[in-house]
Amino acid sequence: MSMEKIIVRELNLWYGEKQALEDVNMQIRENRVTALIGPSGCGKSTFIRCLNRMNDRIEGVRITGKVEIDGKNIYDKDVDVVALRKRIGMLFQKPNPFPMSIYDNVAYGPRIHGTGDKKKLREIVEDGIRGAALWDEVSDRLETNALDLSGGQQQRLCIARTLAVKPEIILFDEPCSALDPIATGKIEELIHDLKREYTIVIVTHNMQQAARVSDYTGYFLLGEMIEFGKTKKLFENPHKKETEDYITGRFG
Amino acid sequence: MITANTADRLLKILLWASAFAIILVLFSIMGYVFLMGAGVMNLEFIFTTAKNNWKEGGIITAIEGTLIVVSIAVLFAAPIGIGAAIYLAEFTREGKTTKIIRLAADSLNAIPSIVFGLFGLTLFIHYLKDYTGGASLLSAGLTLSFMILPTIMRTSEVSIRTVPLQEKMGSYALGATKLQTVKNIVIPGALPGIFTGIILSLGRAAGETAPIVFMTALNPITPSSIFRGGNALTTTLYYLTSEGISINRAFGIALTLILIVLTLNYSARFVNNYLTRNQRR
């Protein structure tokens, strides 16, 4: 039985006057994959961005409630957001490598966090790229521009970049929505491997994907979390009518 | 009766003619300046000092003066303009303050060049004489820096805003601070555009006359210090023309100026393409 890594209590979020999240409670377990599903606009992406305070950067956003990581509320006043984001990596819908070499992309994080030693840096970069199952494909061309990689490779490069910062938690915000099925398969495999060392939260619009990769699933609708539980149970025997409707395709 | 068809044809002829007229005007101005300028253009004209009240010798002192003045202008305006652009694009939200900053920049851009000349005259020659040396290359450069500041500000801001949001988000998600993101992602990404803006304003500064006419000397002076006086191409051209000293030599200077502006415009395009291609955004 694993520990709770993240505990969300009574989380509310407003964009100006519009409430986008309503009283969300959730317990996310360490070294497990938690998937968040629901129709578009249901608040699942907004929610995942609360976990590393990415929403801070958006104008007019107001948040109440708590998000506790290892028991510490990340919305407390004394929290250093930058240090927080170091602990929580994030992947986005569209792969977003920086316009620099493959090596520099992965070295970006360690460099800004003060790793100056060339040998050490090289090790971190290699570990990151290996961890993202990309090493065999790029080890001979680390100095080429990252934008030359295919979409799937770019997304794995972004994962490598995240691993190089040595986070504890990795958030995936629809990481495969811009990828083809083969690239998607590789990322899913990777997520499966990564959970041994990391706690993973993934937002997806693809129910099969949630069923394939996750241990726990939360179903969001109109800013509320309707149901949360073990993936197998939620898909095979949902408690709530709304969940069943969505899963069986009668909704959305 | 004019049928719809004839009207269409007439209109099209008119539109083509207007474009043709503009090309014709450009070619006749350029052609005339090249033709007249080529008559006096040679190595001596470019590389020697003028003698006999500019009637003999060359214009090297004016070329040097212009280069120095323009460099001073960019050295002052570029850091301020780029800094201002970074502030507007990354460090603040649209509101009253940004509105005032933008309004001021737009207004500065519209102020007639002769008014800048008057302002420079009062500020640098009368009030700050002890620091600028009065009518000096420094005073001329600073006056021009005020003129090109709005352009550098705007072109820099535009190119900073083209840096994709995802790249910035990627950097923040790795735990980068705002300063690290601006330094490592935003500025490198915006560099081609910023460079282009700077090169274009170099050209504009080199072509200005009225702002520096009170600050440059009439007789040829080899620049020795930025706190001393000197010549500039434009003001020398004005002197030669208005005093009727030598129209032919004035055209030689005009050709030199046009060549400078052309070179800068093309190198701006080249630098932009080159840097952008290297980034492959």
Add this chain to the structure above:
Amino acid sequence: MIGKKQFNAEAIAKRTLFLFAITGALILFLIVVFIFKEGLPIFNQINPVDFMLGGEWSPSKDVYGALPFIAATILITAGALMIAVPLGISCSVFLAEIAPKWARELVRPAIELLAGIPSIVYGLFALVVIVNTIEVSFDVPTGESILAGSLILAIMILPIIISISQDSIEAVPRAYKEGSYAMGATDTQTITRIVIPTATPGIVAGIILGMGRAIGETMAVVLVLGNVEKIPTNLLDQGEALTSVILLEMGEAAVGSPHYNALFALSMILFMIVFSLSSISNHIIAKRGLRPG
């Protein structure tokens, strides 16, 4: 693990950059203060109305009437607009609506180049070519005239009028044009009844901006007007523009003298006109989301 906030560096950077950002506003403020401080004292000895409407300007007699200069500036600007507006609009319609790719790629750089030519070079060209042509074709003693000033200013403000009008015409929604064509309208009808009317605010903004440029232009004008201090009455008359007086007389006016103050007062007038024009056109441009000139 989650440490204390340490955003000091960011706060310092933000404050520094803010200082850079307000430098432009500060310079504008200083310019206003300086020219008003040096210009206003002239109104102690002459009232503003007499200054603006007085027909004689003789610093040696301490008489300052700016009407001849104001009149000359208005005339050359009006003349320039009469030539540049139709030409500019039709060229921007050409570029935005009917030009094939090769023609656009020829005309656009040409217009950029026109915008890049230094004003003193325009002045030299106008003095030698335009002034002489006028002299010969109208058989007058000198071609230095309002007409020569208008012609060269027209060429100089064409680029700004064209670039803003073109943006504005290109911003006309395709649906409007298609709607017009679908009802059987011809090109001419669509351009004159749909495209130009819809783009009018932007075109007006371009014209106003061009007008501001023309009023503030110094070097080209000073070489071709003849610089005679009388009120011009026809196109072939000589005259002296506001900018020219400042340029020509500032060197000889003693600092702090009434003559000096009067010249600054002229620049106050110039500043206020140009500032209002640029505010109006920037307002239009910002409202319509066009690229500023």
